[in-house]
Amino acid sequence: MIAFGCTLVRRDFTFDAAFESAALITGLIGPSGSGKTTLVNLIAGLLTPSRGRIAIGGTVLTDTERGIMLPPHLRGVGLVFQDALLFPHLSVHRNLTYARDVGRVSAGSISFDAVTGVLGIGHLLDRAPHTLSGGERQRIAIGRALLASPRILLMDEPLASLDSARKFEILTLIEHMRDEFSIPILYVSHAREEVARLASVVVKLDHGRVEGVGPTSGVLD
């Protein structure tokens, strides 16, 4: 359950969006400059809203009225970027175990073997990130975020830099992931076919405002 409502005023841009979604995969769609990444950064705690409230599954991450602003490392919000942003000085294995190595990953969390199994990355563990293909890097990035056992996974245009064969492959993986781990996902894209395939609820954003929220078929048509 995502409950989001934030206002962020900038000199050249006002972001003012609110929505709720209980879907396992929520799609966030909108043209570039519509505020998608702002929304992602607000949830991840990388941006502080002028005012607003963000709660995931009943846990309040941001609430300006009550003075709550959890720092990013305490939010349990997993983030997958367009470019995988693997740590270039660490092996694939160390990238995957980063969350476990630096912090507290709660018990009963997602197992390493399950993640490498579902993502099909077991054979890449000893490689260095710069030797991987784009699709492989993106799979490692997803695995790295999953292994932090996040409350929610934010995927910001995860397929944008991949060719269509890789796109298909990763889309299928995300569906497996959804079924296997049941972590809520906010899937951000400007590509309606991706969102249509994955999401059951879609939020449509434009000019920093929500233009529509609802079941995928209704909003996208």
Added chain:
Amino acid sequence: MPTFSPAEWQAIALSLKVASVATLVSLPLGIAAAYLLARGRFPGRTLLDGFIHLPLIVPPVVTGYALLILFGRRGPIGAFLESHLGLVFSFRWTGAALAAGVMSFPLLVRPIRLALEQIDRRLEQAASTLGAPPWKVFATITLPLALPGILAGFVLAFAKALGEFGATITFVSNIPGETQTIPAAIYAYTETPGGDGGALRLALVSVALAMAALLASELLTRWSRPGRENAP
């Protein structure tokens, strides 16, 4: 292979000691200064930048004189350090190390700052969303990624510290066995009748040390580069 007199060995050993201590003590300060300059947004940042680079531009004798005023036994900082920590700089090798550290500081800071500025901040953001508190992000992401710059700065500063002359001789004079580093010994030789041989020998040593340091810096940078960038 030239043969060195005991006095020359003494100057070489002292130079290495002074430069090592100067650079090792400066390193954490250099990383902190580079971080402030690369990431800090505070009033006076440009002023701090200028202040750090000052020893590179002003005549070394001015830096030496400033050290003498501040860190001499009667200087405000020098007197404080002597009475509270028993640390004396004037006419000691520690003073030579201080002068070398101050003079080489800009060369230490610059490559580290450039390396920090090149780091994709989103890597640090990614680390924080994975549960790393800020200091762990710094230790596990920022510092290792800046390592080539840190090594380059360290070696450059070391080479500069080995060659420091003007500020050193102004601040702590030219005392054999205490403050007479290689450049100071060369200077003393050139002032002494028949000192040409010694001056030449030590001059060759400083060229060799400087070359070795520059090569080391280059090799370290190359060694730490491959695999650090994301392939296209």
